[in-house]
């Protein structure tokens with residue numbers, strides 16, 4: 001990814017980082033699941049088809065749909081969300097790249113694998129994009145991460161096994177997850193199957209409750225100076241992010257917690273470690 005960003009910069013003077021991160025993240029999932037990389041060349045092809053499907057799926061995942069909250073209007077599908085979902089399913093069935101289709105049929109765990117592709121691509125790409133933006137905005141923090149990597153790793157490439165020795169890089173990832181949880185609601189929703197009491201509230205059976213992680217991570221009763229990007233807060237206090245501490249649960253919590261959380265966090269931390277080690281990002285570009 002770093003090479004692609006640098007070469008596109010050299011060729012065009014500008015680079016749409018988001019696109020490169022999205023393709024890179026999709027290929028990372030495809031490589032983990034199928035052991036195969038896809039081509040996202042300018043002339044389209046299997047990779048681009050797949051990428052379009054994933055992007056549409058992610059948008060539908062996060063869209064606010066009035067029909068979910070007012071059953072009366074659900075008949076009319078005013079925003080066309082149901083129609084788009086149906087079209088997406090048809091597209092996934094019929095235009096999914098043929099080789100991928102074979103792999104899915106062969107693996108016999110179609111829905112599980114589809115979920116991994118659709119849930120594991122944008123989340124990782126969006127988090128990486130926010131981290132890069134934060135590095136550009138905070139050169140002092142970037143320099144601190146760079147000096148940690150130089151001290152611990154030296155000149156060799158960063159690997160997964162180095163991550164435990166890079167607490168500041170990990171703190172940057174955590175602080176970005178706090179300030180910019182990828183998709184603030186991210187369908188971390190629960191349906192009450194029976195009447196339930198939560199604190200002072202009675203939640204009737206059939207209610208869908210949606211956790212607003214963004215509001216929790218920006219609440220000054222929970223975090224000091226919540227609007228300040230400050231990775232150091234995680235060096236002084238070890239906050240678990242895998243779902244056991246509800247002050248910061250970007251991967252959800254409980255039995256439906258994100259199954260890709262370890263893969264997601266390791267991928268993101270490794271990419272950040274490599275990026276920060278290899279290039280300097282600033283408002284005027286990268287060097």
Ligand code: HEM
Pocket residue numbers: 029115116117119120121123124127182186187188189250251252253254256257258259260261263264265268
């Ligand atoms: C930074 C990266 C990621 C974030 C922030 C994230 C976040 C989430 C969240 C909040 C949920 C909902 C959990 C709940 O309902 O309690 C979820 C579900 C899920 N995630 Fe992730 N995720 C990430 C990466 C990944 C990766 C890399 C994969 C797989 C390769 C993945 C696969 C899934 C799947 C399959 C579900 C659905 C689980 C279910 O419905 O039971 N995620 N993710």
